Amino acid sequence: MSAMPTSPLQIRDFRLYWLARFFAVLATMGMVVIIGYQVYDTARAAYGMSIKEASLMLGLLGAVQFVPLAVLTPVAGWTADRFERRTVARFANGVDMLVALTLGLVTYAQVLSLPLLFTLAALHGVARVFTGPSMSAIAPNIVPPELLPKAIALSSIAWQSATVAGPAIGGFLYAAHPALPYWGASGLMLCAILLLTPVRRVMPPPMTGHPHPIRQMVDGLTYVRRHRFLLGAITLDLFAVLLGGATAMLPVFARDILHVGTEGLGLMRGAPAIGAALMAGLFAWRPLKKDVGIKMLWAVAAFGLITIFFGISKNFGLSLFVLALLGAADMLSVYVRSSLVQLHTPDQMRGRVSAVSGLAISASNELGELQSGLAAALLGPVGAVVAGGGAAVIIAGLWSYLFPELKRAKTFDPPPEVLANAVMQEKPA
Structure with missing residues (x-):
């Protein structure tokens, strides 16, 4: 009998999954930073907009990416719980690869316009909404439950390290030629598809509850709404990042403001991920074991305070350091929330609950961009960032009062009802 693995990296399928996640996120983050810069630069240079007007275009960019996420999230979660999850993830990455190729072509041909950028950004959002639930639901099926917190930390390292490298590489490639980031992104997504192919098939268990697909999609939302712990954990991230x-x-x-161009923008987008990757590495080496819920709440409060410091900084080096701290605080919150959400959800619901969680993350990011754009149009970019950081601090305090279940989460141990459900799934028919 072979010895039980002590690390997820000892499992071949997890190693392939880890690399696929790394390449997919590396491609996506490189695209995201360049799309945002192209929207802002096109608004300023081609349309003659002021800083506040062009900032509003960044807010609208977030909105057009969020709309398909909001509409398709129930479908994506149902798809991840109904079909083979590895296939869904590969198909979604394939769609995103085509979006990257198209962006590369229109950038190379110099036919960019705001409507075209908004349309392609929306298609990018469609691909992402299907990638998230399917990829998130794979990991719990290829590692033992006792290794899942470590697997989530290692998966976060893949995500965060790619988030470090993606924007920086995208910025420098853009400086060499504006189309290069998109050519590179399409190649990386192809690598992700190929890496997922040999991973063992991940078939979701049979769905329980109502047989109609629409009702099955709604079941994910209903499940989260009825479980206050999941509702509190997911909405904490939603409102904190949405406002902050x-x-x-x-x-x-x-x-x-800092006058550092696309190269500096790439470094600024990567700085939070440096702090997050270091924090994730710490958790992979020494996972949290005690008082995980209260630590998540304190991390959100720290996230808000650090955001305020970034808003008032006028020094590029100091801004990079503050952004790294911001990423470390965010990683602590994400690590705890992701682990708790996965371990508090039965396997037959993981795709749909992951979709709800993904919708909250996307809402916090994309709608956060809209909120930031609108706030910047009224308060200016510095005022918008400072006000948002203060709001995140308030959210942390308010959620500790509204959802005391979060403070009572002491460890990552799954609740009894999830353990009982897992035992039932393992029993032969």
Whole structure:
């Protein structure tokens, strides 16, 4: 009998999954930073907009990416719980690869316009909404439950390290030629598809509840709404990042406040991920074991305070350091929330609950961009960032009162009802 693995990296399928996630996120983050810069730069240079007007275009960019996410999230979650999850992830990455190729072609041909950029950004959002639930639901099926917190930390390292490298590489490639980031992204997505192919098939268990697909899609939302712990954990991230996110304003800070161009923008987009990757590495080495819920709440409060410091900084080096701290605080919150959400959800619901969680993350990011753009149009970019950071601190305190279940989460141990469900799934028919 072979020895039980002590690390997810000892499992071949997880190693392939880890690399696929790394390449897919590396491609996506490289695209995201360039799309944002192209929207802002096109608005300023080709349309003659002011800083506030062009900042509003960044907000609208977030909105057009969020609309398909909001509409298709129930479908994506149902798809991840109905079909082979690896196939869904590969198909979604294939669609995103075609979007990257198209962006490369229109950039190379110099036919960019705001409507075209918004349309392609929306298609990019469609691909992402199907990638998230399917990829998230794979990991719990290829590692033992006791290794899942470590697997989530290692998966976060893949995500965060790609988030570090993607924007930086995208910025430098854009400086060499504007189309290069998109050519590179399409190649990386192809690599992700090929890496997922040999991973063992991940078939979801049979769905329980109502047999109609529409009702099955709604079941994910209903399940989260009825479980206060999941509802509190997911909405905490939603509102904190929705109000406190500063990343939407980074093109403004790079171009017109810190004056560091696309190269500096790439470094600024990557700085939070450096702090997050270091924090994730710490958790992979020494996972959290005690008082995980209260630590998540304190991390959100720290996220808000650090956001305020970034908003008032006028020094590029200091801004990079503060952004790295911001990423570390965010990683602590994400690590705890992701682990708790996965371990508090039965396997037959993981795709749909992951879709709800993904919708919250996307809402916090994309709608956060819209909120930041609107706030910047009223308060200016610095005022918008500072006000958003203060709002995130308030959210952390308010959620500790509204959802005391979060404070009572002491460890990552699954609740009894999830353990009982897992035992039932393992029993032969």
